[in-house]
Amino acid sequence: MAVDVLLGLQWGDEGKGKIVDVLTPKYDIIARFQGGPNAGHTLEFEGIKHVLHTIPSGIFHKGVKNIVGNGVVIDPVVLKQEIDKLIDRGVHVNEQLLISRKAHLILPTHKLLDKASEISKGKAKIGSTLKGIGPTYMDKTGRNGLRVGDVFGANFKEMYDALVEKHNNILSNFDFEFDLAELEGPFFEGIETLKSLTPIDSEHYLNEAIKSGKKILAEGAQGTLLDVDFGTYPFVTSSNTITAGTCTGLGIAPNKIENVIGIFKAYCTRVGSGPFPTEEDNEVGEMIRKIGHEYGATTGRERRCGWIDIPALKYAIMINGVTELAMMKGDVLDSFDTIKVCTHYIYEGDKIDYFPYTINDKEVIPVYEELKGWKTDLTKLTDSETLPQNLVDYIAYLEGLLEVPISIVSVGPDRKQTINRKALAV
Ligand code: GDP
Ligand code: IMO
Ligand code: MG
Numbered sequence: 001m002a003v004d005v006l007l008g009l010q011w012g013d014e015g016k017g018k019i020v021d022v023l024t025p026k027y028d029i030i031a032r033f034q035g036g037p038n039a040g041h042t043l044e045f046e047g048i049k050h051v052l053h054t055i056p057s058g059i060f061h062k063g064v065k066n067i068v069g070n071g072v073v074i075d076p077v078v079l080k081q082e083i084d085k086l087i088d089r090g091v092h093v094n095e096q097l098l099i100s101r102k103a104h105l106i107l108p109t110h111k112l113l114d115k116a117s118e119i120s121k122g123k124a125k126i127g128s129t130l131k132g133i134g135p136t137y138m139d140k141t142g143r144n145g146l147r148v149g150d151v152f153g154a155n156f157k158e159m160y161d162a163l164v165e166k167h168n169n170i171l172s173n174f175d176f177e178f179d180l181a182e183l184e185g186p187f188f189e190g191i192e193t194l195k196s197l198t199p200i201d202s203e204h205y206l207n208e209a210i211k212s213g214k215k216i217l218a219e220g221a222q223g224t225l226l227d228v229d230f231g232t233y234p235f236v237t238s239s240n241t242i243t244a245g246t247c248t249g250l251g252i253a254p255n256k257i258e259n260v261i262g263i264f265k266a267y268c269t270r271v272g273s274g275p276f277p278t279e280e281d282n283e284v285g286e287m288i289r290k291i292g293h294e295y296g297a298t299t300g301r302e303r304r305c306g307w308i309d310i311p312a313l314k315y316a317i318m319i320n321g322v323t324e325l326a327m328m329k330g331d332v333l334d335s336f337d338t339i340k341v342c343t344h345y346i347y348e349g350d351k352i353d354y355f356p357y358t359i360n361d362k363e364v365i366p367v368y369e370e371l372k373g374w375k376t377d378l379t380k381l382t383d384s385e386t387l388p389q390n391l392v393d394y395i396a397y398l399e400g401l402l403e404v405p406i407s408i409v410s411v412g413p414d415r416k417q418t419i420n421r422k423a424l425a426v
Contacts, residue, residue: 002210004259005246006326007220009316011270013296013303014263015328015410017041020057020219022408022418023261028214029065030058031206033249034239035221036073036106036136038129040297045415050089051297054079056219059091069202070102071239071249073136074148075111076190083193099194100202101149104140106132107160108183109167116174126235127272129299137238139163148199151191203251210256218246218257224316225270232359235274243320262322262404264313266330266339266394269303271296277364278306278342292332307340307368310401315355317404324422326408327398330391331378331417339373339394342366343401371397378411384421395421 006023008014021043024030037053043060044050052059054074056066068074086093110132117134118125128134139145144163150156164180171178209216222241225231229240239245243260246252267288270276279285285305288294294303316322333339344353346365356362374390381387387395387409395406407422 002214003216003218003252003256004261005218005220005243005257006261006263007241007243007320008223009262009264009313010223010268011225012223013269013271014223014265016220016263017043017052017057018410018413019263019326019408020217021060022415023217024058024061024064026215027058027064027217029067029209029216030056030219031067031069031216031250032056032072032219032221033069034071034241034245035237036133037075037078037131038133038237038298039221042297042413044413053082053298055082055097058217059086059096062092064096066097067202067206068099068103069250070100071245073104073106073133075106075131076194077186080190080193094197098198098200098202098205099148101147101199103148104136104145105147106136107146107163108180108187109164109171110135112171112178113167115176116171119174119176125273134238148194151194152199206250206252218250220245224319225312230319232274235272259324260320260322261324261326262317262320263326263328265328266308266333268306268309269294271301271303275359275364276304276306277345277359278309278366279304280306288332292329307342309342311345311353311355313402317402322404324407325402325404326410327395327406328410330409331411333373334376334378336373338370340368340370341397343369379417381411381419382416384419
């Protein structure tokens, strides 16, 4: 089988971009299957930091094809900005980047509708990135959306105008100022850039690639706890962020998937609204935020920080069929004397070890085990043999609870700060 999946097990920002970049040399194709420019995937190498929003994180490896699948929603404005930056850095974008004809387009009015939706929710707002994700997926499932393939048709402008008219009718109920003409200039420039790329029927392309023995890595965006079905609904994104999303977002059958690499931080973060049982809204959280530079790669917002949550991770591992784990940002905990691990919740008076139907507006009291910190600078380590004993114990403890091996340990943002504990079976 030729397809592996790499996805986030928490509330996003686990470090997916970094690990996709690290693993890319093992693959021929990297494919994004859902989400859009709400994602911010960071990779660092040779002293330079790159943040990708729409383009897969394999783009810096010459010769590797990077596919934006049908399940992704594309903002042509953001895509153009990403492409321009990559071209400046010498990446051969036109040779490497392929876009599904079936991917849906984020219109300027989708972003306005996102804002309107958040305003109308008041205090109950989702904390959306306001990139137009929700309204675009709503138009997709509502069967109104515009797709990449449409931009090549003679009547694209009429299709665009008809959808914008619908949006304007909705927006007329809201009381905020906007200048659509100002937003449309960059949008149509982005459409021109999109037209200069290679559109493909990515389901055919990928299945042909599988047949000819090519290796594919599917790159998730967001995280399992933001999944529209299984996340902390309604404080979620609007797509299926889980392994199953690979099938619908790329046209790959379930029996083609082999390894599922689940990524998590050695602690936990969340950006935006919604429940977070192990949040440390205090000096501990502050310390994690400061050391871990926990600010959104897309919006710059402060990320909420707290301890690792095993019931939530076990749930994510179950939903995704995770076969191996990557533990990120262990180095952020280098200076902590003790490290807490939430093993259970006290929920409605009971001690439970699973993720319940809803944790919104419920008192969920985390039950913690405390482990000794390793008090060692991990950032210079490159070999699993040199890991400090307390970290080895922490890893073994997590593996015992999660019942999946931790094959990658990341100890810094750079490509090189990655420790392989077991050769990946690819
Ligand atoms: P993604 O959305 O899952 O790709 O993750 P983000 O890029 O939004 O956030 C992860 C952040 O942590 C980025 O700033 C990375 O450069 C950084 N990072 C990744 N792995 C590590 C690590 O092991 N240690 C530290 N200190 N930073 C890391
Ligand atoms: P990556 O791929 C972290 C969060 C938002 C908000 C909720 C809904 O970088 O891990 P949306 O814009 O989708 O309507 O926002 O989801 N969110 C993310 N949080 N990482 C992301 O992506 C996210 N994408 C969306 O903060 O709470
Ligand atoms: Mg991110």
